Amino acid sequence: MENKIYKDKKMVAEAFSDYFADLVEDKVQFHVALSGGSTPKLIFDVLATKYGNQIDWSKINFYWGDERCVPPIDDQSNFKMTFEHLFSKINVPKENIHRVLGENDPQGEAMRYANLLEINLDRVNSIPQFDLVLLGMGDDGHTASIFPHEIDLWHSEDHCVVTLHPESGQKRVSINGKVINQAKEVVFLVTGSGKAEKVEEIHNQKEDYKKYPASLVIPESGKLIWFMDEEAAALI
Known part of the structure; x- marks a missing residue:
């Protein structure tokens, strides 16, 4: 695990955007799983402004x-946010955008999306492998859309699962832990003082830290980077 800590959320966005541009520069094709949230929104703005004409978006899926x-x-x-802050501002082929069809039946869509990943991505030990998975972390320690009360879904045999938000009851479609940990590289984007307590528990492996899905992110590649602002990293 590597920690990269910056003064504020905007500097996190700038630093990750530079990192991403370097990462994709020499790739022929690149498959990335995006995250929602306020930090990715800033990142997408920076990528569009700073690298909109520099990155060859046609090679990124x-x-x-x-x-x-x-x-x-x-x-x-999450798709709408990404479209507004990134896709609408760059020249990316429509066929490179593989959205989750959130308007469809959740169980059927989870199966469809899992099948799409199997078709489009290389597989390692029968698990689709992304080049990069971006993750956020909630104040409750959830990541992707796997929440502490449904942590068993992390280990699901299905590559994509249907989850329930613990408060709203809203259904979500999420990749599972096996897909996350099979990625060539995983990056956490975590900002704000509300995340500091869980960041500290997970990093210092305190008490029942394994009850947080974010603590289970241990990519087999060994390539895990936390991009954080000073507020999120204040207790480590």
């Missing part, structure tokens, strides 16, 4: 690690 079961025009849609 975009997926999502999780998506809310809402239509793509809904304000809660």
Whole structure:
């Protein structure tokens, strides 16, 4: 695990954008699973502004690690946020954007998306392998859309699972832990003081830290990087 700590959320976005541009520069094809949230929104803005004309977007295929079961025009849609802050500002082929169809039946969509990953990605030990998976972490320690109360879904045999938000009951489609940990590289994007307690528990392996799905992110490649601001990293 490697920690990269920056003064604030905007500097995290700048640093990760530079990192991403370097990472994809010499790749012929690149498959990335995106995350929702306020930090990725900033990152997408920076990527579009700073690298919109520098990165060859035609070689990058975009997926999502999780998506809310809402239509793509809904304000809660991770796809809508990404479209508004990145795709609408860059020259990326439509066929490179592989969204979760949040408007469809969740169970059927989880199966469809798992099949899409199997077709599009190389497989290692029968598990689809992303080049990069981006993750956030909630104040409760959840990541992707696997929450502590459904942590068993992390180990599901299905590559994609249907999850329930513990408070709203909203259904979501999420990749499972096996897919996350099979990625060539995994990056956490974590900012804000509300994350500091869980960051500290997970990093210092305190008490029942394994009850948090974010603690189970241990890529087999050994390539795990936490991009954090000073507020999120304040207790480590």
